[in-house]
Amino acid sequence: MMSSLAALASKATSDEQLLGSINDALLQLQLEAAGKAAELGYKKEDLELSRKVLAEFLSILLRVISGAQKGQLLAAKSQQEQAAEKILLRLDDQGKPREDWLEDITRTTKHLDNKQPIDAPDWSLLEQMVDFLDTELARDLVALSKA
């Protein structure tokens, strides 16, 4: 009744799955950009799905950041919303204004949604998102080891 094991272990499992899906989607698009996606067996549908996975996650992040900017109260319900809230805390630690993050995320989301080429700033942003999710999972695992 005082152990956090169950709650922390299920959070770690969900966070690991989310990190895996975002990392995999990004990998597929990086392979596509390098002209190697077909060589590794990824089809057009797989790549479209990967764009959708990343765009959806960024849209949720966008909603969470804009909500916080406007002072709205938001309840983080889905696993992705909870992850986005944690990312918001990390973004605030980076020293870059929230408005700039909003601008960057909006731009990358548009590129993903409209199947436009993904450029260097987009890759950098997407890689940063994976790093944030990675950090959250690392924290989960530390907490789990202490539970």
Add this chain to the structure above:
Amino acid sequence: MRDYVEAKVSEFDGKLTYIRAVIADLAQSGSHPSLVAELERTCFKIQQLIGRIRSLLPLNLPHLFPRIQVMLAQITTRFDWLEEWYLPAIGHEGPDEIAVGRIIDQVLAQLGITWIADKVVSFSRALAMFPGSGNSPIFFMPQYTRNSLLNWIGLYHEIAHAIYQRFPEIASKLSDAVLAYCEQQLRQTPALTATQLDRRTLRYRETLAYWDTLRLQELFCDIFATVVTGPAYLFSWVDVSLTSLDGPYSVALDDEHPPNAARTQACLLSLHDGYAATSLKTLTNDLWERFLERRQRSPLYDQYCPFELILAIVRTSQSEIHRLGFPVYQTPIPSPPNSLSYARTDNLPELLNVAAVNLLFERAGFVAWQQSMIQRLCPPTPSAGGVS
């Protein structure tokens, strides 16, 4: 970097071969067929990740290494899942653990929980549950649980974690309840300055953030356990609080558990009305009230755990528990001295309520009664201790 990744993948391959051999032995023993299938699935996922890394390496694209590194971390996490949790628990499972497992099966069946196809019991740590993927959890409990009836009650709290994980809509509805409470408070327009209003908004944003899914989950588990076991859980929880070093109103931001006073409040509010005048409920309530005397509520407690908010969480949890069809415990509890003649073992909540009554009101006869009930509930096994 490429050489390192190749070496690491070979190391993982070796580990995977070892683990598959352990799982094959387990499969051959015929025990835990569902769990064996789940562990094999985990091995297969590890194998897939290893295969994907191997297919990426010949491309020699340095910008893919961060992606590969995440995959290496995923493999490590899955190995830990197997090596730190499941394999030791299975390896130490003996007749005592299997006997306890049978009682857990009975509890799960009475609650109508059909999705837990398998489970492992381990006496290696305090009462807790490792959910795994949800269908084959590990139930941890101290070995003395076998000989102490009231220690069984926390099992219902742990089972509630499995329910919370199984039905994500519970988390969603509870988050909505907290949000609705905060929004309602903010809609009120007292005569405050702009600065005071800003501070008030910030306070409710902090309250909303405090009630994240982990804390809501812990409170839901207390509410569930009270609903399905009645006053025995309330008493057991107050007992835990009274012997805890934490102050009842202490708010620890780094702890996933809400303050003990908020948890007790939730248990009191969740208890079926039929128990309001029972001696067990009255005595538990008195104990709690005396414990709170001369203890000051902290401003942080008042901010995060106001009565109306705890009530909203309780009402939403109760509504979810009813919607999902879990049984509400409302059986009358035998009064002393008749309670000492209670001899059934087929209804654990009833037995635990009688145990609480006998402990508090029939102390002289409690030890002998408990011993005889333990003999029936969980008879001693031929060889005590862990035999795999």
